[in-house]
Amino acid sequence: EAGVTQFPSHSVIEKGQTxxxxxxxxxxxxxxYWYRRVMGKEIKFLLHFVKESKQDExxxxxxxxxxxxxxxxxxxxxxxxxxxxDSGVYFCASSARxxxxxxxxxxxxxxxx
Amino acid sequence: AQSVAQPEDQVNVAEGNPxxxxxxxxxxxxxxxxxxxxxxxxxxxxxxxxxxxxNLVKGSYGFxxxxxxxxxxxxxKKPSALVSDSALYFCAVRDSDYKLSFGAxxxxxxxx
Numbered sequence: 506e507a508g509v510t511q512f513p514s515h516s517v518i519e520k521g522q523t524x525x526x527x528x529x530x531x532x533x534x535x536x537x538y539w540y541r542r543v544m545g546k547e548i549k550f551l552l553h554f555v556k557e558s559k560q561d562e563x564x565x566x567x568x569x570x571x572x573x574x575x576x577x578x579x580x581x582x583x584x585x586x587x588x589x590x591d592s593g594v595y596f597c598a599s600s601a602r603x604x605x606x607x608x609x610x611x612x613x614x615x616x617x618x
Numbered sequence: 619a620q621s622v623a624q625p626e627d628q629v630n631v632a633e634g635n636p637x638x639x640x641x642x643x644x645x646x647x648x649x650x651x652x653x654x655x656x657x658x659x660x661x662x663x664x665x666x667x668x669x670x671x672x673n674l675v676k677g678s679y680g681f682x683x684x685x686x687x688x689x690x691x692x693x694x695k696k697p698s699a700l701v702s703d704s705a706l707y708f709c710a711v712r713d714s715d716y717k718l719s720f721g722a723x724x725x726x727x728x729x730x
Contacts, residue, residue, distance in 0.1 A: 509661070538717065548662075548708065548720040561715050596661060603716040604669075606652065609661035 507531065509610035511597050517616045523585040526613045530579070530599030536560075537580050538600075538607055539572060543593040551595075554580060555603075584615075592617045620645045620713045622692075624721035632729055637699040639724045641692045641709030650712040651692045653683055656723075657705045665707075668692060679703070699728045 510529040518524050530537045539551040551570070552562040556577035565572070569588070574580040584591055594614050598607035622643045631637050643649055650669055654662040666677025673685045683694045694707060709721040 511661075536716070540718070540720075547722050548718075550717040550719070553715070553717060561717060563715075564717070598662075606664045606667055607718065608664065609654070611659070611661040 509597055509599050509608055511595075511610035511613050513613060514611065515614045515616070517618065518587055519618050520589055521586045523583065524587055524615065526582045526584075526595055526597075526615070528580045528582070528597030528599075528610060530597070531601075531608055534599035534601050534608075535577070536600045536603055536607075537574060538598040539580070539582055540596045540598065541593050542596070543590070548596065551582075587615075587617045589617050591615060620649075620711045620719055622651075622709045622711045622719060622721040624707075624709055624724045626724050627722070628725045628727065630727045630729065631699050633701050634698050637694075637696040637703065637726065637728070639694040639707050639709075639726060641694065641721060643690050643692060643709075643711050645711060645713075647714070649685075649692075651683075651685065652710040652712065652718065653677065653681070653692075653694050654708045654710060654720075655679075655705050656708065662708060665694070699726075701728050701730050704728045 512527045537554040542548045550564040553560045554574045571583045594612045596612045598609045600607045652667045653665040656662050668675050668685045676682045707724045710718040
């Protein structure tokens with residue numbers, strides 16, 4: 506089975522621009538999570554979708570971040586406008602049920618100049 | 619709030635020697651604990667989990683972890699390390715909302 510796929514693998518943009526990250530979960534996985542690791546710090550939870558609904562978005566840092574999961578399949582995470590502190594690696598994970606291990610994608614490395 | 623701590627930033631061992639990566643946890647209820655490994659430029663790969671049951675949990679690639687309730691620890695172990703085990707290891711705890719809280723990570727280097 507195909508794993509969690511994230512695109513792009515790396516994005517370099519200037520401060521103030523907009524970037525959209527995409528995540529394709531494992532087929533059939535209703536649960537989709539976004540995490541990020543800012544340089545040198547811990548991996549932090551951003552939000553959790555169950556199908557197309559946001560179950561928990563307590564980790565979203567501010568309103569510059571917008572996540573969507575239309576149709577309950579792939580998800581996008583938009584950062585608008587990007588700030589320097591948004592640089593880091595953004596991971597997506599999915600699971601069939603919430604009590605099962607989360608499977609991670611390879612991440613998107615976001616660099617804000 | 620639930621949290622885990624990985625007290626060692628780096629662990630260096632010789633190939634063939636035992637490998638231990640330490641993790642301690644702090645939870646308000648029953649702990650749901652996980653180990654993940656990250657190879658360079660890759661995502662996190664699930665190694666093993668402790669939900670309930672036996673204190674010794676076996677996982678992928680010959681790894682195992684020992685759950686110790688009295689010491690609130692969940693150390694990752696491998697009896698004989700390989701050079702290919704060199705990677706970044708993360709301990710994590712899952713809370714009641716199903717989100718994972720990760721430790722800072724431990725870089726393991728296995729020298730030939």
